[in-house]
Amino acid sequence: MNGTFRSLGNYNYRLWAGGAMVSNIGTWMQRTAQDWLVLTELTQHSATAVGIVMSLQFGPQLLLLPLTGFAADHFDRRKILLATQAGMGALALGLGLLTVMGAVQLWHVYVFAFLLGCVAAFDAPARQTFVSDLVGESDLSNAVALNSTSFNLARMIGPAVAGVLIAVVGTGWVFLINAASFAAVIGSLYLLRISQLHRRHNASPSRGSLVEGFRYVWRRPDLKAVLLMLFLLSTFGLNFPIFISTMSVTVFHSDASQYGLLTSIFAIGSVIGALLAARRPRPRMTNLLAGASLFGVGCALAAIMPGYGLFALMLILIGVSAQTFTTSANSTVQLSTEPGMRGRVMAIFLAIFFGGTPFGAPIVGWVADTYGARWALGIGAASGFAAV
Numbered sequence: 001m002n003g004t005f006r007s008l009g010n011y012n013y014r015l016w017a018g019g020a021m022v023s024n025i026g027t028w029m030q031r032t033a034q035d036w037l038v039l040t041e042l043t044q045h046s047a048t049a050v051g052i053v054m055s056l057q058f059g060p061q062l063l064l065l066p067l068t069g070f071a072a073d074h075f076d077r078r079k080i081l082l083a084t085q086a087g088m089g090a091l092a093l094g095l096g097l098l099t100v101m102g103a104v105q106l107w108h109v110y111v112f113a114f115l116l117g118c119v120a121a122f123d124a125p126a127r128q129t130f131v132s133d134l135v136g137e138s139d140l141s142n143a144v145a146l147n148s149t150s151f152n153l154a155r156m157i158g159p160a161v162a163g164v165l166i167a168v169v170g171t172g173w174v175f176l177i178n179a180a181s182f183a184a185v186i187g188s189l190y191l192l193r194i195s196q197l198h199r200r201h202n203a204s205p206s207r208g209s210l211v212e213g214f215r216y217v218w219r220r221p222d223l224k225a226v227l228l229m230l231f232l233l234s235t236f237g238l239n240f241p242i243f244i245s246t247m248s249v250t251v252f253h254s255d256a257s258q259y260g261l262l263t264s265i266f267a268i269g270s271v272i273g274a275l276l277a278a279r280r281p282r283p284r285m286t287n288l289l290a291g292a293s294l295f296g297v298g299c300a301l302a303a304i305m306p307g308y309g310l311f312a313l314m315l316i317l318i319g320v321s322a323q324t325f326t327t328s329a330n331s332t333v334q335l336s337t338e339p340g341m342r343g344r345v346m347a348i349f350l351a352i353f354f355g356g357t358p359f360g361a362p363i364v365g366w367v368a369d370t371y372g373a374r375w376a377l378g379i380g381a382a383s384g385f386a387a388v
Contacts, residue, residue: 004142004278004279005146005278007139007142007143007146008146010139011193011196012135012196012197013131013135015191016130017146017150018188019187019188020185021150022181022185023085023181023182024150024153024154025154025161026092026158026178026180027181028157028159028162029158029162030092030178031158031241032158032162032163032166032174032263033162033165033171033174034053034109034113035050035241036162036166036171037104037171038106038109041171042104042109043106045246045250046365046369047245047246047364047365047366047368047369047373047376048365048366049365050242050245050361050365051239051361051362051365051366052361053110054113054239054241054242054358054361055357055359055362056114056117057116057120057357058354058355058357059114059117059357060114060117060118060120061121061350061353061354062351062355062358064118064122065347065348065355067122068124068347068351069213069344069347069348070347071122071126072125072126072129072343072344073340073341073342073343077126077127077129078130078133078189078192078194078197080123081123081126081127081130081185082186082189082190084119084122084123085185088123088182089178089179089180089181089186090179091112091115092175092178092179093175093179094112095109095112095175096172096175096176096178096179100176104172120354124350128144128334128346128349129334129343129346131143131147132198132339133198134198135198140331144327145274145275145331146274146278148273148274148277148323148326149274149275151270152267152270152273152319152323153267155263155264155266155267155270156264156267156268156270156271157267158264160257160264161260163256163259163260164257166256166260167256167257213344213345213348214348216338217345217348223333223345225285226288226329226332227352228387229292229325230326230329230349230352231352232386232387233292233384234352234353234354235357235383236360236363236379236382236383237299237322237380237383237387238322238357238380239361239364239376239380240266242361242364242365242376243299243302243376243377243380244259244262244266244315245259247302247373247374247377251374252307252308252311254308258308262312262315265312265315266315266318266319268316269316269317269318269319269320269321270319270320270322270323272316272319272320272323273291273319273320273321273323273327274323274327276320276324277324277327277328277331282331282335283328285332287324288325288329288332289388291321291324291325291326291328292321292325292387293321293384293385293388294321295325295380295383295387296380296381296383296384296388297321297381298318298321298384299378299380299384300377301314301317302318303375303377303378303381304374329349330349333345333349334346363379364376364379364380367379
């Protein structure tokens with residue numbers, strides 16, 4: 001199989017991608033329901049509270065950095081993923097039960113967000129680097145892009161379904177459905193053909209393993225440039241739960257289904273960006289620069305759109321540009337890093353990608369609460385231009 005979908009010719013990758021797609025839909029359903037729960041049911045439209053949830057959920061990427069990359073480089077990634085996926089399913093079940101029983105409070109969401117972040121901190125570097133175990137080096141860039149396509153197809157489907165379910169049965173059942181969806185990816189991990197995995201020798205353990213990862217990045221100007229751009233966009237620009245929820249609720253006065261639809265429309269652009277990335281043999285620096293520039297333009301235009309429909313169209317542009325940048329950055333870092341260092345370097349990459357959120361999200365949320373959602377989008381636009 002050649003072209004855009006060539007990695008799907010690999011049995012192990014095809015099986016993993018199918019299970020991950022089901023689980024990703026559930027994950028996006030939960031993210032949408034969680035934001036709606038905090039913004040409309042547990043607070044009086046507090047974007048700051050949404051920002052705090054994001055900080056607690058993504059902060060562990062930084063706190064646990066000394067351990068997560070080490071684990072991805074030194075232990076069986078498949079077994080790590082079995083444990084983390086089961087853990088995330090259990091947390092979704094717990095939050096769902098609390099919500100269905102009517103006992104959920106804001107501090108419960110904070111606690112579950114932090115615990116989920118701790119589990120996801122180990123899951124993310126293992127999951128990102130597990131792709132090279134599935135397809136090998138030759139199809140790695142294509143597989144990374146197809147992973148992003150799957151993730152964003154789920155982003156297109158999940159929020160729209162969640163918006164309808166919230167209106168019909170309530171947020172708690174959305175969490176419970178997400179808990180059940182983890183069975184798909186856990187099942188796919190059990191059914192993989194272990195003998196066909198592209199195993200690599202585990203890195204030799206050392207007390208300075210994380211320091212070695214930072215030293216490796218420091219000696220690579222190309223990696224430092226990519227990571228600096230990533231820091232600017234991820235910290236101040238990629239705060240879509242705040243941007244979309246506050247524009248939907250406080251500017252356009254939308255209901256749950258319309259809010260879910262906006263997130264799905266944003267995902268259309270993300271899917272387009274991921275498919276375009278899958279067609280490229282290798283990412284280039286020009287792709288990163290183009291993605292960051294278009295992101296700045298898209299956020300600036302979205303901030304001044306007068307109506308729901310025009311704002312939705314701008315979300316497609318933002319989705320294409322954000323996905324072009326993030327997919328190109330991910331592939332660039334993985335392909336240019338030695339296999340023995342990949343887990344630690346990707347842990348640093350993901351710590352920046354997710355770890356910037358604890359700093360940026362509360363700031364963006366405060367701006368949205370104090371000056372309005374349009375000004376918060378202005379910060380996103382500035383981050384795109386600054387990255388260039």
